[in-house]
Amino acid sequence: MADGDELSALRAENSRLIALLESHGIEWRARQQPSPSSIESSRRSTDEKVALFRRLFRGRTDVFPVRWESKTTGKSGYAPACANEWRAGVCEKPRIKCGDCGHRLLIPLSDAVIYKHLAGDHTVGVYPLMEDDSCYFLAVDFDEAEWRDDARAFMQSCAELGVPAALEISRSGQGAHA
Known part of the structure; x- marks a missing residue:
């Protein structure tokens, strides 16, 4: 997609989301002006955006959930990301549930995974409860x-x-x- 097309698509999506918020009577405008030290999102580097995501959504880094959606039933949810998922000869889904699989290999949350999420390549979540039972958001x-x-x-x-x-x-x- 060309930069101009992408910008137009983003502006259209922004307008659609604002209209949706307003149609439900939800205030979306910031009540305070951003501080002079804040950086406009579009001016942030990729590394700064990933770091901001990590600060706002601080959670476990040893594992993360990935959103799935069944094309046949329409059901959706999140499941821990597994390096062996659907791997021939290793993964036995759907016969064996992931939680019962001896070949389960959880993938750690990396900057590359976060970048792909922010770029819209896939939808990931965060497990906010840390192993020491602390939580940051x-x-x-x-x-x-x-x-x-x-x-x-x-x-x-x-x-x-x-x-x-x-x-x-x-x-x-x-x-x-x-």
Whole structure:
């Protein structure tokens, strides 16, 4: 995709997401101006973007989940990334579940994996609970009937308490994540 086409596509997607937030009555504009020391995202180097992701979503580095989606059933979820997944003669899915497999080889979270996630090549998650039971960030899922009101109240509470938070509409458009 040419740079101009990509920029146009990104602007269109941005407009679509803003309209989706506004249609659900969710405030998306920052209440405070960014500090002069903040760097515009487009001006950050790849390494800076990966480092920012690691700071915001600090979790386990020895393993990470990858999003999967069944083309036949439409079901989706996340599973630990395995170097042997679907490898002929090694992986016995679906006959043997991953958790019961003796050939399971978990892949560590690397900068390259994060870069591919940020570039949209695949969707990965983070296991936020560290092995010592510490946690550095909180993710909240709003998906019941009153999710809009709950999300607004949560964001208002965070603002009043000075807790940094960001809100996004879920992939389905029928919920939100903070």
